[in-house]
Amino acid sequence: MATVLSVSGSPSATSRTARLLRHLDERLISQGHEVIPLDVRTLPAEALFGADFAHPAIVRTTALFEQADGLVIATPVYKAAYSGLLKSLLDLLPQYALAGKTVLPLATGGSIAHVLAIDYALRPVLASMGPAHITPGWFTLDKDITVGEDGTLTVAPDSAEALAQVTDQFSAALGGRTTLLAAAG
Numbered sequence: 001m002a003t004v005l006s007v008s009g010s011p012s013a014t015s016r017t018a019r020l021l022r023h024l025d026e027r028l029i030s031q032g033h034e035v036i037p038l039d040v041r042t043l044p045a046e047a048l049f050g051a052d053f054a055h056p057a058i059v060r061t062t063a064l065f066e067q068a069d070g071l072v073i074a075t076p077v078y079k080a081a082y083s084g085l086l087k088s089l090l091d092l093l094p095q096y097a098l099a100g101k102t103v104l105p106l107a108t109g110g111s112i113a114h115v116l117a118i119d120y121a122l123r124p125v126l127a128s129m130g131p132a133h134i135t136p137g138w139f140t141l142d143k144d145i146t147v148g149e150d151g152t153l154t155v156a157p158d159s160a161e162a163l164a165q166v167t168d169q170f171s172a173a174l175g176g177r178t179t180l181l182a183a184a185g
Contacts, residue, residue, distance in 0.1 A: 001032035002102075005068035008039045009075035016145040017108045021074040023153050024106075024167050028072075031171045036064060040089050048088040054141040058092050070102040070174045073126065076140075077109035078113025090125060098131040104170040105137035106163075108145065115139045129151040135173055138166045153168055 006025050008018040018039060025035045038061065047055035047183045065071070073081040118137040126134055140163065144156035155163065
């Protein structure tokens with residue numbers, strides 16, 4: 001199966017975006033993919049914001065992008081765009097870091113006013129990096145993501161179903177077995 005780099009662009013350690021992404025990672029793993037999680041917030045700030053292309057953490061991260069067959073890129077939406085933290089990382093990657101790869105863009109936010117952030121902010125920058133395919137993405141409202149005191153994640157049923165569908169479409173594009181699409185076929 002494919003190797004998937006699962007990238008959280010959230011600056012928050014208690015991010016709903018990251019928790020949702022890790023939930024989707026489990027689905028991809030159950031479909032036979034190897035998933036490598038990457039929380040951009042764990043990279044050294046001085047390397048990201050100082051544009052230190054040669055910093056060992058940036059070199060390692062660039063290698064992870066090179067090795068991946070597919071990427072899930074998740075971000076919270078701030079001011080109708082993806083996070084500045086994610087932008088800082090994308091700016092340090094080679095121009096065609098996504099060449100030949102399949103990409104699933106995901107976003108979370110507090111208002112449906114930001115639902116187009118994937119298509120008007122994130123998708124263009126991802127497309128400029130040369131992926132073979134960008135699958136349909138999904139925007140999830142913050143209110144649809146609940147984290148229990150024990151850390152368990154609950155996603156509202158309609159959002160959960162839509163997320164399962166886009167994740168399965170991404171998995172199918174990578175050549176993986178899927179749950180919903182296989183059942184529908």
